[in-house]
Amino acid sequence: MGREQYNMKITRIEVIPLVRKLNQTFEGGTYRIVNRNTLVTRIYTDEGLVGEVFGGDEDIVQEKIVGLIQDHFEPMLIGEDPRNIELLWNKMFFDGGKIDLGNRSIHVLDLLNRGILMQAISAIDMALWDLLGKIYNTPLYQLLGGYRKKVPVIAIGGYYQAGKGRSQLTDEMQHYKELGMTGVKFKVGRVTVAEDIKRVQAAREAAGDDFVIVCDANQGWTPDQAIQFCQEAVSLDLEWIEEPVRWYDQLEGLRMVKDSSPIPVTAGQGEISGFGCRDLVLNGCVDNLNVDVTIAGGVTEWKRTANMASLSHVQMAHHEEPQVALHLLAAVPNSLYVEIFPNYERDPMWIDLPIETYRIKDGFMELPNKPGLGMELNKDIIEKYRAI
8 A cells, every 4th residue: 555545644743952052153244153053853653754854043942942842733743644744834833823922912022932933833844844755755855846956055154253354364265165165155244334345355356256255244234334335346246135234124125225236135034934025025125035944934935935936036045054955945946055154163063963964066065866855864963962
């Protein structure tokens, strides 16, 4: 009897929070990173197949995400057929939205709790899709549509550090080229516009004209400052400017920048659902969306968002998380670059947690031919850094 002829059942959901202190601090336009936390999620079935994924980088509310999964979503989904992913997603989103997380019916103040909900949904949904690939013995990217077998890869770098000048930036760009990166996502927004222009100029001179540079301000500027940067940086051939305006001006401010900038605008990593991404697209705020699968509802919601974006000629990038993002970007025609932290000190989990990371060659990250995500995780690393 084939698997399609009977019900498979979820028997257990396991979520393991990992906490790891970084050896050094990394500063972007508006933030400092001192930890590399993540969640490992496993979904077990009565057939013995297990979906497994790691994802997320949550410092503040990691325990609440774990609690929501353990106390509410596991009991909700036990006994369900894991192949009915749309049904399960809707149960978590609509029934989960009724769970009392201390909401006050003041929607902006309640967004923290909504973010906890969406990250919990994301963790389970990603594990379900890995499981689905294993059930049908198919890589995830092909299960989702299978548009390409490799995706260009860029490094995340250009961080602000004490004593880091032109010479260090030159060495950093050369290092990325030696690693086979197609380009770099370069941090801006912490110093003056004039200083940032000089920093990016140094990176361009070091990397050469054939190297992709995108700039990420992490919501550091007013619209006027963002427009000034884009106009003064036009000769530097930047691929896009990411998250240019401050948190309170994400619609009108982004639209102003997009309308005045000679450089394409990317945003969306701060959205927690496809609805927020829809608003960015319909209000003419973005050329590219970089919504994060680990934050905004998992694979199911990301694919919906990508399809919606394509109808408005908006391209899809992705915020970090290459272990899942690679498959998503390979599954749709309107995709750009997958991004990684080549610096071990910035993301040791990307190197240590997988038994084997995805292959990079000639500026591209190649898709694995194994079922699901095609990534086995190191149980010793999980045990070493598990918080509970």
